[in-house]
Amino acid sequence: MNWSSRIVGALVESVCAGLAAGQPPLAAPFDDVARFVDEAVGRMPSPQGLGVRLLAIAFDLSAFPSCGELFHRLDPEARAARLSAWRQSRLAVCRQFVRLHESLAVFRLYARLEPGE
Amino acid sequence: MSERASVAVVGSGPGGAVAACVLAEAGRDVILVEEGPGLGQQSCRPFSIEEMTQKYRHGGVTAALGPCPVAYVEGCAVGGGSEVNSALYHRAPAARLEEWARRFAVEGLGEKDLAPHFEALEAELSVLRDSTEVHPAGRKLAAGAASLGLECRQAPRMARPGPGPLHRLAMSDTYIPRALKAGCRLLDQTRVERLQRRGRGWVLKARTLGPLFEIEADQVFLACGAIQTPALLRRSGLAPRAGATLAIHPMAKLVAQFPEEVNGPDLGVAAQQVKPPHGRWSFGCSISSPQNLALNLLDYPEPLSRLARDWRRMASFYVMVPGSGRGEVGLLPGCPDPLVRYALSPEELRGLDDGLQELARLLQAAGAERVFAAPAAGPDARLTTLHLMASCPMGEHGGLCAADSFGRVRGSEGLRLADASLFCGPLGVNPQGTVMALSRRNALAFLKGGPEE
Numbered sequence: 001m002n003w004s005s006r007i008v009g010a011l012v013e014s015v016c017a018g019l020a021a022g023q024p025p026l027a028a029p030f031d032d033v034a035r036f037v038d039e040a041v042g043r044m045p046s047p048q049g050l051g052v053r054l055l056a057i058a059f060d061l062s063a064f065p066s067c068g069e070l071f072h073r074l075d076p077e078a079r080a081a082r083l084s085a086w087r088q089s090r091l092a093v094c095r096q097f098v099r100l101h102e103s104l105a106v107f108r109l110y111a112r113l114e115p116g117e
Numbered sequence: 118m119s120e121r122a123s124v125a126v127v128g129s130g131p132g133g134a135v136a137a138c139v140l141a142e143a144g145r146d147v148i149l150v151e152e153g154p155g156l157g158q159q160s161c162r163p164f165s166i167e168e169m170t171q172k173y174r175h176g177g178v179t180a181a182l183g184p185c186p187v188a189y190v191e192g193c194a195v196g197g198g199s200e201v202n203s204a205l206y207h208r209a210p211a212a213r214l215e216e217w218a219r220r221f222a223v224e225g226l227g228e229k230d231l232a233p234h235f236e237a238l239e240a241e242l243s244v245l246r247d248s249t250e251v252h253p254a255g256r257k258l259a260a261g262a263a264s265l266g267l268e269c270r271q272a273p274r275m276a277r278p279g280p281g282p283l284h285r286l287a288m289s290d291t292y293i294p295r296a297l298k299a300g301c302r303l304l305d306q307t308r309v310e311r312l313q314r315r316g317r318g319w320v321l322k323a324r325t326l327g328p329l330f331e332i333e334a335d336q337v338f339l340a341c342g343a344i345q346t347p348a349l350l351r352r353s354g355l356a357p358r359a360g361a362t363l364a365i366h367p368m369a370k371l372v373a374q375f376p377e378e379v380n381g382p383d384l385g386v387a388a389q390q391v392k393p394p395h396g397r398w399s400f401g402c403s404i405s406s407p408q409n410l411a412l413n414l415l416d417y418p419e420p421l422s423r424l425a426r427d428w429r430r431m432a433s434f435y436v437m438v439p440g441s442g443r444g445e446v447g448l449l450p451g452c453p454d455p456l457v458r459y460a461l462s463p464e465e466l467r468g469l470d471d472g473l474q475e476l477a478r479l480l481q482a483a484g485a486e487r488v489f490a491a492p493a494a495g496p497d498a499r500l501t502t503l504h505l506m507a508s509c510p511m512g513e514h515g516g517l518c519a520a521d522s523f524g525r526v527r528g529s530e531g532l533r534l535a536d537a538s539l540f541c542g543p544l545g546v547n548p549q550g551t552v553m554a555l556s557r558r559n560a561l562a563f564l565k566g567g568p569e570e
Contacts, residue, residue, distance in 0.1 A: 019418070019421060023425070026425060036166070039170075040178050043170075043176040043178060044175055044176075044179070045175050045179060045452075045454035045455070046452040046454045047449050047452050047456045048179075048180065048182070050452075092496035092497075095497060096186065096496070099415075099497070100178075102415060103412055103415060104178070106408075106411045106412060106421070107166075107408045107409075107411065107412050108408070109408075110407045110408040110410070110411035111166045111406075111407065113407035113424070113425055113428060114165065114166075114382070114407060114408070115382045115383075
């Protein structure tokens, strides 16, 4: 798994765990959700897709000064705090980055309620 | 590998499919080139995750950037957008056609000029105007409208009635099989990278999962949609103003929860629509699968956490405004995909905000227990659009129009447009019927003009 996929995986896990969706069919594991989000970002048009990948790296690195670790290596509580900080950031681009991943994660997660899933 | 045809039609959505069919049935040697795969409607459930990945460009994750980003989708399969939409069909409003004809000096665009084309399409497509099938969410919209003194109508649909749910008719069910039967060749999964003039004809530099190859054609009809058509023109160094005037119909959504069930698997999307006389907005029903409800409830953790239990009592609805902002389709050096930008006008933002409040009132009057609306303004707004148009307007006003009144690209003999990029502004209603009517009109005008056209 490459760096970018690890970041997306950690982000998705944090988003899904925060949805209080602990009962089947919405419970962990979230590997299918992470895979969907990673592939969806990979399919984005080139200008935006590149921007999102760069922001993901910035997001991962931004945890280091305060936590001493990259985001994807943090424990669940610290990840939730970092996610919340970006969700409420004064920078629209940070909020939109989280928003995009939340939207994709929620979309795939709740598709589990569809018949045949 | 190379191909040769008298006419190449690029894009197989409603515009391209109708053009290919008209030309092939008139005996022309036609090749229809489509970037997406030929899957048909049975390859996946409508509005499912599989449909997104199979039939939407970029998996459906596309947005027009700006102070309020607007998510949009484009179909990318044989049949284009018709394979993934709700098969709604409207004639262009007469007042809008008159306005375009006046402002852009468009010839032959009056209501009477287009009527024969709409009539022919409606006969060929068996457009349903009064289906007895009413989705429970559509009933709620109608009940709320009645209690507010508003009229609720069922939008006409390209669909075949049957014992079960309506079978929506896409281009893969209608004009594409007809075109193929008349001898048209179809190249799917083939992306046209650029166009080049060669002699009196054109060469399309295309790619099918491999190296570039050439498709030679005397005449080319571009029908790639309001984003990809100007992008292809710009990549080819043609029509430098293409893409500068993109228009959309912005939409905001809300979720209403009712005491009884209004939702379920395989119910599709209701065709009921409410259009108040003031024309500032219209209301309708939106996709209400669990994942789409979840997306519209992202700002509401409590109902989201109960969605597994409550989703059958919930439905999504939209407010759509006519569109008065300005967008642009541009290219960045080294990026194969276009960069789309859109700046919403203050009028659009007010319309979305006021419209959402009115829609909430309507649904509460219909018995909704709770209504959850996503933000409709600011950088955190959650706006979408399904209707993209007017990026290469038609007309005789050379300063404003990338193409003439019948879709001929200025300064590029033998190159025509046949999609929503030709519109002169936002249409105000679902554009699918008008795209097909314009495409039919332009293809017939070409045939009437003879081979030297």
